[in-house]
Amino acid sequence: MSVKRDTAALYVIQACGYLVPLIALPYLSRTLGPDHFGQVSFAVAFMQFFITVTDFGFDLTAARKISIHRGDREMLTRLYWIVTISKSCIALLCALIVLASVEFVPALQDVKGIILISLLSLAGTVLSPVWLFQGLEKIPLMAVITLATRIVSLTALFFIVKSPADYLATAVCFFAPLLASGLILTAIAHCAGMLTSWQKITREDLWQQSLEAFHVFSGSAFAFMYTYLNAIILKFLTGNDAVGYFVMADKIVSPIKQFFGPLIQTMFPRICKLHSENRGKEADDIIRKVVMTVLLLNACAILAVFVGGEKLVVLAFGVKFLPAVPVLKALIFLPVVVSIATVLMQLSLIAQGEVRPLKRIYGIAAAFHFVQSLILVKEFGATGTAISVVLTEVLVIALICYACRGARSRRVEAGAQGAQGAQ
Template sequence: MSKKRLLENIFSLGALQAANYALPLLLLPYLAHTLGVEKLGLLAFAISLMQLFSVLIDYGFNLSASRQAAVHRNEPTALNHLFAAVTTLRITFASAGLLLLYLLIQTIPRLQSDANLYLASYILVAGNALFPLWLFQGLERMKLASLIQIGTKFTGFIATILLVKSPDDIVLAAFLQGSTNLAAAFICLPLVPGAIGATRIVPPKLENISQQLKEGWHIFLSSAAINLYTSSNLFILGVLTNPSTAGIYHVAEKTVRAVQYLFEPINQAVYPYISKLAQDNPQAALDFNQKMLKWAGAASLLSSISLAVTAPWIVPLLFSPDFSASVEIIQAMAPLPFIIVISNIIGKQKLLAFGFSREFSRIIILGAGLNFATFPLMAHFFGALGAALANVATEAMITTFFILKSRKTNFLKH
């Protein structure tokens, strides 16, 4: 792939990330004022539960299948079988997740009291299952897919402002936020045959499904560990405290993540590029990785410092006085953009791109174990601030182990 295509995909993914995170961040003050602290916390709790289900349906395909699509981008038959197998698995996992959600609602009183909210929120999982972002990302043809997603997310943004007018509209707010990816999926799926150079999608074969389960297993373990501790933190905090505390934490986390995700388009676009380069010219891949570490590291460090300094002005400007406690939470989490950028460059774009998926997985699982050991205790005794500090400590430990493993590895002999 040419560097021109790489830059085009970075731009497309950047626009998509703006829709994914800037629009919700712009919407957050409106929802905070309209729903109030408690209802916003309940909505955030429901969405965090849906993100846990999304971990199941993804199975690491955003990395494992995306890498395969990048490697086989000029082989229509291989891409056809890949798409059929991965999509079948994602739909199967989403169906199983819906059944599990129904059983949880029937057995847990806290969920049963807001059953409509959780069922409406599950549309987010369905949209994630059907939208083939992993394929377009692997093929590095993100322009049209990004435009479609941006269009549906902007429509959902406008619909939420027009239709959500009181705390009683919390179920509608959940449905509108989750429906955008499903709408994008219905638009994008007919484009898949043309994107892979096929006249039609072949039926899935059992051996291909089995192969994808094996290919994605180690990445699934690491991705599940990452997503479980990042997505479950708000869920755990909501269980251990109350919706108001969850709402305070949600506002802070969303603000920090918005800064962090400014760098995600580069991470997503570079990963298939450097995965291919690692096969064709390992030394060039290592040189490229060092440049990324230098420039993205410096930019993310500046972003983290700026976030900590401006937090006392950001919160009063965007949110009501009820959310003033979010300021110290933002400042506690401000190192995350810098830490996670370094983690992605060393972990995903180096260890994973060179095929060290087993080692990558072990480090992530170790970090998830630390999170699950410390987060509940910190959240219980110190509330939202303790939760924030536990989150930062986990990410810092994972990044440290990535660096140590990278220094001990001879990538040219792998």
């Protein structure tokens, strides 16, 4: 029952993540005008990079340890301060880079005020103990707080933003919710007894936790590189029309690709706990069920696109975008391979603490993608880009499966040695 409740709570957050922009963007585009609206949108994209760097993979590695040691409050408190201090150091470095950028880069002068306000979200990233609530499986509470701060921010936006001159207030409404939810969740964690008083932290503690998180972060960085460079490669090799077709198809596919995120996030602490108790077979059974669910639902999406893809494109974007239909039919295979790769990576590798292979896996994938995408884009344009992304993710699945096989062998060997020692 808890799994269903937690999963539902995360799906509510994800739905709000889609609905809030849908509600706010039409109003803002008309109220702020193209110039100021573009400035705020740029600041959101600009700051997202630094938020990703500040997270640094801690959310997964720390959530795993929390789920294993959930009964030891002193251990949880030590981990809380290790992660918070580590993220604070990274955020401080990111903030210095941001400040230097807005001060010395002429192209950023017109958005200086908005980018400075966007630092609120960087502070929120440091303070938000989402990984703590996830590891303790207190996801519904986290969902309620996150949803409440977004609703308050959206309501305030409609009352405060009345003209283009209010673009800085718009930035506050965009970037403050993450800080507000972080402060509230931190207060709850301390007041509700999830944590004890301050625990002494050493530099060795910070180094060890950061090193473990780095393997996850470096893998994400390689994946980020081959995911977000596609439009740039496409533009230089084929032109703007092809970029438009690819981006349009990606907009349709993206919600499907992210659909299984809440389910995986909910299962993660439970799988970590099973592995820590040497119940790997139970964990493998759950993973197989999740993979079968991914395959079944994505098969429905693939069938829907091949049957009604043309009508969907015309309805959503107009007749001019019909050349994007082949791109969409190639890209619709991406959600299933990405979802399976994510399931295996998080629930099989990271849940067992096997984070070292990630950097190698995604490094190989990035090199492979760069080489074969150049060939396919030159030959097939936007459709070639879609095919190249799918092929890269298929390679990622193959490499992850190989790493999972090695992890399973080590787990069986360790179990056999433990049984012999007990005798």
